[in-house]
Amino acid sequence: MNQDLTVGNPSAALRKFCLPLFGSVLFQQLYNIADSFVAGKFIGEDALAAVGNGYEITLIFLAFAFGCNIGCSVVVSQLFGAKRYGDLKTAVHTTLISCGALCLALMGAGLLTCRLLLGVIQTPAGILPDSLLYLRIYICGLPFVFFYNVSTGVFSALGDSKTPFLFLAGSSVSNIGMDILFVSAFSMGVAGVAWATFLCQGVSCVLAVAFVMKRLSGIRTEERSAPFSWSLFRKIAGIAVPSILQQSFVSVGNIVIQGVINSFGVAAMAGYSAAVKLNNLVITSLTTFGNGVSNFTAQNLGAGKTERIGKGHAAGLRMVAALCVPVSLAYVFLGKHLVFLFMTDQNGDALRIGARFLAVVAPFYYVVAVKLISDGVLRGTGRMREFMAATFTDLLLRVALAILLSKLWGTTGIWMAWPIGWGVSAVMSLVFYLVACRSMKRRRSLL
Numbered sequence: 176m177n178q179d180l181t182v183g184n185p186s187a188a189l190r191k192f193c194l195p196l197f198g199s200v201l202f203q204q205l206y207n208i209a210d211s212f213v214a215g216k217f218i219g220e221d222a223l224a225a226v227g228n229g230y231e232i233t234l235i236f237l238a239f240a241f242g243c244n245i246g247c248s249v250v251v252s253q254l255f256g257a258k259r260y261g262d263l264k265t266a267v268h269t270t271l272i273s274c275g276a277l278c279l280a281l282m283g284a285g286l287l288t289c290r291l292l293l294g295v296i297q298t299p300a301g302i303l304p305d306s307l308l309y310l311r312i313y314i315c316g317l318p319f320v321f322f323y324n325v326s327t328g329v330f331s332a333l334g335d336s337k338t339p340f341l342f343l344a345g346s347s348v349s350n351i352g353m354d355i356l357f358v359s360a361f362s363m364g365v366a367g368v369a370w371a372t373f374l375c376q377g378v379s380c381v382l383a384v385a386f387v388m389k390r391l392s393g394i395r396t397e398e399r400s401a402p403f404s405w406s407l408f409r410k411i412a413g414i415a416v417p418s419i420l421q422q423s424f425v426s427v428g429n430i431v432i433q434g435v436i437n438s439f440g441v442a443a444m445a446g447y448s449a450a451v452k453l454n455n456l457v458i459t460s461l462t463t464f465g466n467g468v469s470n471f472t473a474q475n476l477g478a479g480k481t482e483r484i485g486k487g488h489a490a491g492l493r494m495v496a497a498l499c500v501p502v503s504l505a506y507v508f509l510g511k512h513l514v515f516l517f518m519t520d521q522n523g524d525a526l527r528i529g530a531r532f533l534a535v536v537a538p539f540y541y542v543v544a545v546k547l548i549s550d551g552v553l554r555g556t557g558r559m560r561e562f563m564a565a566t567f568t569d570l571l572l573r574v575a576l577a578i579l580l581s582k583l584w585g586t587t588g589i590w591m592a593w594p595i596g597w598g599v600s601a602v603m604s605l606v607f608y609l610v611a612c613r614s615m616k617r618r619r620s621l622l
Contacts (some may be wrong), residue, residue, distance in 0.1 A: 178256055180334055181478040182472045185491035191495060193467035195336035199327070200345035200463040201456070202340070202466020208452050209347075213354040215367055215449065215517040217503035222365050223517060224441050232292050233313050234429060236281060238422030240321045243274050244328035245466070246332040246415025248405065249473045250553060251332035256477030264400035266407045270325050273408060279322045285314040296434040299441060307367040312369035319373070319380035326383035330390075331470050338386055348378035417559035428570040432577045435589060443586050446528030446568050449517035450510075454536060457502055461544045462494050465551035472555025488552050488608065495544035508536035532590045532609045539594035546601035551609040556615075561607035569600035 180188050204572040215223035247270040267360075271398040289310045298306050327339040350371055357367025436447050471487040504512065514526055524611035546565065573596035580588030 179256075180474040181480050183189050185471070185483050185486040186493070186536065189467060189471050189487055189490045190470070190494060192336050193464055193491075195340040195357070196331065196463045196467050197460055197498075199336070199340040199343050200459050202343040206446075208456065209351045209354050211448060211452050211517050213351075213358050214365060215445070216519065217355070217358045220236060220367075221302050221406075221441065221445075222305060223448055224299075224444040225302040225365055225543030226309055227451070228293070228296070228437070228444060229306045229309040230448070232289065232296075232310055232426075232430065234426040235423060236285065236314070236317055236320065238426050239277060239281060239419050240317075240324040242415045242417075243277070244324040245418040245469070245554060246269070246328075246411040246413075247325055248332045249414045249465070249469060249557070250327035250374035250411050251329055252470045252473035252555070255332055255334075256474035260394050261400045262404075262407065263397055263398040264394065265324075265402070265404045266340055266394065266411065267329055267391060268400070268402050269320070269404050269408050270328075270411055272403055274317075274321045274325055278317050280382055282314055282317050285317070285384060287312065290315065290364060292430070296430050297336070297437040297439065299444075300445075301452065302441070304565050309365050309369045312366065312373055316373040316376055319376040323376065323380040323383050326380070326387045329387050330383075331466065333390065334470070334474070335390075336467075339383060342379045342382045342386075346375045349378070350375040358565060376532075387395055395552070414554065414557065414559065417563050421563050424567060425570050430576045431574050432589065432592075435577055435581050436586065439586055442524040443528050444507070445513065445518070445523035446530075447532060448548060449514045449525070450529035450532040452517070453506065453513055453533060456542055456589060457498075457506075457537075458543065460498060461495055461540070461547045464491055464498075464544075465547035465554075467491070468551030469555040470547055472552050476556055481618070482600055484552060484556070485612055485616065488548060491548040491551065492545065496541060499541040503537045503540050506533040510537070513607075528586055531587055535587065535590040536593045539597055542594065543597040544603050546597065546604040549601075549604035552608050552611060553604065558607065559612055561611075562604075565600045565603040565607065567598040568603060572596040572599055 180192060211223055211226055214226045231249070247266065251263055251266050253268060256258075290307055292348060293306050293310070301361070306580045316416050330336065330339050353371035353375060354368055357363045358369050361367060382455070421456060433447075468487055468491045472484050475481065475483045475487070498549075509529040514529035514533070515521060517529075518526055520526065546569070550562050550565065574593040576592035576595055580591055595608070
């Protein structure tokens with residue numbers, strides 16, 4: 176069901192909208208967690224390192240899919256808030272067509288360069304074949320990733336966060352079962368992990384696209400909507416391209432950091448692979464709350480109700496606090512037990528390294544949460560330059576400090592780069608948000 180975020184109590188509306196999104200991202204992360212769990216428990220430490228190693232490169236492709244999601248979601252939210260339903264349908268069709276062309280180009284480039292990329296991050300020869308196999312199968316499934324992300328962006332823009340949650344919940348649970356089946360019963364190794372994800376993502380994508388088309392057909396318009404619009408394409412691209420660049424540079428930065436980690440050996444790679452899945456579960460959840468704030472902001476901006484935006488920001492900060500506090504405590508005090516979920520050796524170096532990563536970064540989750548909620552307002556209001564400035568600062572600091580501090584304190588030095596980058600960029604995003612609020616307040620006073 177579509178939800179109008181421009182009416183009612185902002186805190187209640189945002190909470191009702193974001194909680195299913197939060198559930199969706201938990202199940203989305205189950206894909207990657209299940210892959211690492213099955214690889215580490217049923218195959219071995221080298222397989223865990225191979226899956227984690229290939230995963231860092233898949234984030235480049237996810238950056239493009241995420242950018243398309245954000246570009247479509249923000250523009251469609253604004254059109255929905257303004258009740259321009261004909262343009263809304265055209266915007267969705269324009270995004271789907273554009274994403275199809277982009278996805279084909281990325282598949283070709285990815286298949287041609289995946290071995291080169293694995294070489295760039297110094298993938299050890301012992302795990303190169305499995306990393307390459309996992310990555311190639313993932314690239315073949317890119318259309319599912321792209322069209323699913325666009326579909327969820329449309330649902331979010333219409334205020335419906337429950338439908339994609341239901342698709343993803345079923346698909347993620349199925350993925351766990353298929354992972355275990357392909358690896359333990361069919362002895363397919365890392366290939367089984369990759370094919371299970373491929374098939375389950377395909378099912379969720381087909382269902383999501385079909386339901387989006389059905390939802391759009393139920394929105395009545397006076398005239399037949401155009402299948403493509405260059406003006407809307409430029410508007411979508413104006414949001415999507417900065418988001419893609421931001422996510423791509425973050426992914427490239429993570430690949431550089433992965434290369435630094437790889438220089439410390441397979442144990443460091445396996446420990447990081449397990450711990451970063453747990454870390455990404457939190458960061459992606461916080462990002463999802465930020466995306467919810469973006470949709471809330473864009474709808475209210477389209478409806479001319481800018482006074483509600485600040486209330487949405489405050490509500491977002493309260494919601495992420497409820498997540499950050501218990502998770503930070505669990506990761507700090509139970510980190511070793513959580514990392515062990517992916518491993519079989521209770522006393523190995525990989526377990527120690529992974530637990531240390533969580534102990535260093537987890538206390539600072541609320542810091543990065545402030546940045547991501549503030550970024551949500553910046554994206555929703557189209558302030559992409561400010562959004563990118565804060566994000567690139569975080570990235571550059573983390574990459575530079577990871578390289579520098581690793582020479583002083585080994586892998587612990589790498590982990591210390593995360594909270595420093597988060598802290599500086601959070602201050603920047605919060606300042607940009609306050610400036611944006613003052614600007615909107617001045618505009619209201621002039622009307």
